[in-house]
Amino acid sequence: MIASLLAAAGDWVAPTLDYHALAPEIILAAGIFAVLSIDLFLEPEQRWITSALSGFVMLGALVTVGTLAVIGDDTRSMFGGRYVSDEYALILKALFLVAGYIVVLMSSDEIERGRYHQGEYYVLLLTSVLGMVMMASSRDLLSIFVALELLSIPAYMLAAWNKRNSRGNEAGVKYYLLGVFASAITLYGMSLLYGVTGTTLLTDLGSAITANGRFSGVEVIAVAFIVVGFAFKISAVPFHQWAPDVYEGAPTPITAFLSVASKAAGFVALVTLTFVAFPNAEDVYQPFMWVLAALSMTIGNLYALRQTNIVRMLAYSSVSQGGFILMPLTVAGVDGVGESALKAVVVYLVVYAATNLGAFAVVIAVARKTRSGEISSYGGLFGYAPALGVLMTIFLASLAGIPPLGGWFAKFGAFKAVLDADTGWGYSIAIIAAINTVISAAYYITVMREIWMKDEPTGDTTPIRTPPSLGAALVITCGATIVLGVLPDIVGRFGDITDLTGALGR
C-alpha cells in the first residue's frame, strides 16, 4: 500500500504556478496575515487601522485583477484546468472584491462603535472574500468545495457577531447548522458524481455525464444534490428559511455581504457547474431550476409584501431577486440560448450587487438615527435627510426594475434569455416573472411612500450625519446603479460564453 503510494509519488511533478494569475489570491492571503498580526500590536483606539488596511488589501487585489485583464493571455489555466483565471473569473473576482471593499466601508464605523474584535472581524471578512475569489476560478469539484467552505465558515462567525444579542446568536446557530447541512448534501452529491464518472475535473465531467447516451439514476441524484446545496447558499425557495432570521440578527454590513457577495458566490458555482460540468444534464437541472426560480420569486415576493421590518423585507426581496437571477438558467441548456443566459446571470449579479449594497448602506445610515429597523421609521426621511431619501428611492426603484436605473437592464436581460429559448418552459417562467415584477413594485413603493409622503413618526427630525466611509459606499453604489442603467453596454460586454473556459463542452 505505502509502497504503491510512494511509487506514485515518484511521478509527481510540481505544477507550474502562474503567480500573476494567482496574484489576487496571494494578496488577499498575505493581507489576512498582515491584519491578524498587526492587530496584536494596536492600541484599542488605533484599531481603525485594520479597517483601512483591509480596504487597501481588497483594492490591491483588485488592481491585479485589472492587470490580469489587460496583460498577457486572457485565459490562464493551472493544475490541469482545475484552477482557471479566464475573463469570466476576472469579472466575478472584481465583483467580489468591490463588494468586499464596499462592505469594509460600510463596516468601519459600525464595528468601531462596537469596540471589540475589530481585527478579527476584518480577518474573517477577508477570508470569506478569498473563498469567493477562489470560487470564481475553481473548475474542479474539490476546489469548488474548498472555496465554498472557505467563504462559508467565516460567514457563520460573522453572522453571530452581535453575540450579546439573542437574535445574533440565533442568526449564527441557524446559519451554521443549515449551512453545514447543505454542504453535506453538496458533498454527498459530489462523491456520487465522482463514484460514477471517476473524475472531479469539471470539463471531464461534462463529457462523462450521459456518455452512454442516457442518465443513470445515480447521476440524476448527484446533480440534484449538488444543486440543492447551492440553492441553500443562494437562499432559493424552499431552502430560504434561514435568510430572514440571519439577515435580521447579523450586523447590517454582514447582512449586505451575505445577501450580495455570498449569494453571488453561490450563483457563480451554480453557473460554472451548469455550463462546464452539466451541459448534457439539462433535462435534470432545467426543471429543477425552473421550480426553484418560480417558487423563489413568487414566495419571496408574497412574504416581502407582509414585512414591516426593512431588513426582513430586503431579505425576502433578495430571495425574490434570486429567483430572477436563476431564471436564465432554466433555459441554459437550450441550443443557442447559453450565450444570453450566461450574460444575463453575470449582468444581473453585477447590477444587483451595486443596488442591494446601496440599499443596505442607507439602512445603516438611517438606523444610526432611528435605532430601528421598522419600515415606519422611514417616515419623513425625505424631509430631514433628503439625500438619503433620494438615494434609497434610487436603489429601490432599481430593484423594482424602473428605467433608467440599473435594475431594468438586469431584468430585461433575464427576460430576453428566457424568451430567446422559445420553449414552453421559457414562456411560462417569463409570465410568472412579469407578474412578480409588478408585485415587487408594490413593496418597494411602500418604503418610498414612507420616505416621501409620511411624517416622521416620533417628530425627531434632526438631520442624519453620515460618516465619510459610509458616504463613499453610497456614492460608489449609487453611481454604479445609475451608470449601469443609462449605459448598460459597460456591463453588457461581460459574460460572453467564450469567456468561460470549457463552457458547453468547448
Next chain:
Amino acid sequence: MDVISDQNWVLSVGTFLPLAGVLVMLLIPKREELLHKQIALITALATLAVGIYTLVQFDYGQAQSLQFYASTEWITVINSGYTIGLDGISLPLYFLSMVITVLVMIYSWDHIPSPGNPKAFLILMLVLQTGMAGTFIAQDLILFFVFFEVVLLPMYFMIGVWGGEQRQYASLKFFLYTMFGSALMLVAFLALFYQTGRESFSIPFLVENGINIDEDVALWIFAGMFIGFAVKVPMFPFHTWLPDAHTQAPTQGSVILAAILLKLGTYGFVRIAIPILPQAAVKWAPVIGVLAVIGIIYGALGCLAQSDMKRLIAFSSVAHMGFVMLGISTLTATGINAALFGMVAHGLITGMLFFCAGSIKERYHTLEIKRLSGMLIQMPKLGWILGFCAMASLGLPGLAGFWGEFPAILSAYNPAPQLDVTLFRTLMVIAALGTVLAAAYLLWLYQRTAFGEPNPEFTGHGHAHAVGAAGNDEHHSDIHDVNIYEWVAWTPLLIAIVVFGVYPQLMFKVMDPAVTQLVGVFNP
C-alpha cells in the same frame, strides 16, 4: 423613411439640458428657495431656446423625414441604439412639452404647493421634462421605453407629496396602472424584436419589416402595445386612474399630466403601434373606435355627474382623448391629422383649464361647484378666462379645440377602405352627440360657477362664520383677480388657442406630410 442628419446635436441638447439644471440645483442647499426657482426657470428657458432653434431649423419642406437624426450604438448586446429624430408628427408635441414646462415654472414662482420645498418640486419637473422630450424624439423602442418610464417616478412623487387629501391613494393607483401597462408594452416590443429577425429595435427598421409579421402574431403584439398605450391615454376602460390622479395632483402636476403625459399614449399609437403593425391596426381599429366613442359619451356623462370642478375637467379629458382616439382609429390622413391637432389643442386648453382650477382653488380653498358662484363679479378677469377656456374646450369654431374635434368626427364618415363604413358612420353620429354633451357640461359648469351673485360665504360680509372674524378676513383677502405671474404663465396659452383656432394650417401643414406618408400603407 428618409433621414436628415444635419445638426444632429440639437435634439440631445434640447432633451438633456434640463438635467444640467438638476445637477446644479442638487449642489445648492434647500433653503435658497429663490435661487432654485431662478435656476429652474433659466434652465427651462434655455431648453425652450433650443426648442425654438429646432423649430427654426426644421426643414418644413421635408416634414415627413426624420430630421436632426442621430444614431449611435447604445446597448450593443441587444442591438438597441441611441437613435433620435424628429418629424412633423413629433415636432409640435416636442415643442409643446418645452413651452408647458416653462409656463409651469413661471406659475410655480408664487404657487409652490404645500408642503413647500421648491428645490425638490422643480427638480422633479425638470426630470419630467427630459423624460417627455426624450419620448418624442426616441426612434428606438428601448430608448422610447426608457424615456417613457423616466416620467413615471417624478409624477408619482409630484402627486403623492404635493397633492391633495387623497394623494397617496391616487399616486399609487397612477403608478401601478402605468407600471402594468408598460410591462405589457415591453413584452410587445421584445416580441417585435424577435419576430423581425432580432436585428434592431430601431423604429424606421421595424416600420419596414413589421408588415411581414404573421397576422395572428401581429394581433397579439398589437394587443400588448394597445394596453400599454391605452392606459396612458387613458382610454375607457383603463381610465379610472385619471380622475383620481388629476384631482389629487397639484396644479402644476395636473397641467403637465393633461398637456403632455396623456399624449405619450396617443403618440405611441401614431408613432409605433400603427406604422409598425398596419396589418393588425386594421383589425384593431374598430375596437379602438368603439372604445373611443364609449369614452366620449362616458366621459361626458361623468362630467355631468361631478360636483368637483377639477374632477369634471379630468373627466372631460377622457372625452377629449376619445375624439383623438376616434381620429386615429379611422386610419386616414384626415383622422390622424385631427388627432395630432387635437392632442396639442387639448394640451393647451385643458392645461389652461387646470391652471384656472388651481388658481380658483387657491382663492376659495374649494372646488366644489355648489359653493362657487358669481366669479365674474368677484374676479372678472379670471372669470372671463375660465369662460374662454370652456368655450375652447367645447369646440367653438375659431378656437383651437374645434380643429381637433370636428375633422376627427368628419374623418369617421370616410374611414380607411379596409374598415367597416357602417360602423364608423354610426360612431360618427354618436361622437357628434358627444360634442353636444360637451357643450352641456361645460356651459353648465360655467353657468354655475361664474354667473349669479358671489356666494356670501366668500364675500366677507357673510353669515355664520363671522364669529371667527380674524380667520374670515384672511379668508376673504385671498380672493383677488389674476396676478402677474398668472398673466405671464397664461398669456402664451391663450394666444396659442386663438392663433391655432384661426389659422390651423400653421400646424396641419407641419404634420400633414408625415401623416400622409404614415397612412399611405392603408390607401395603396
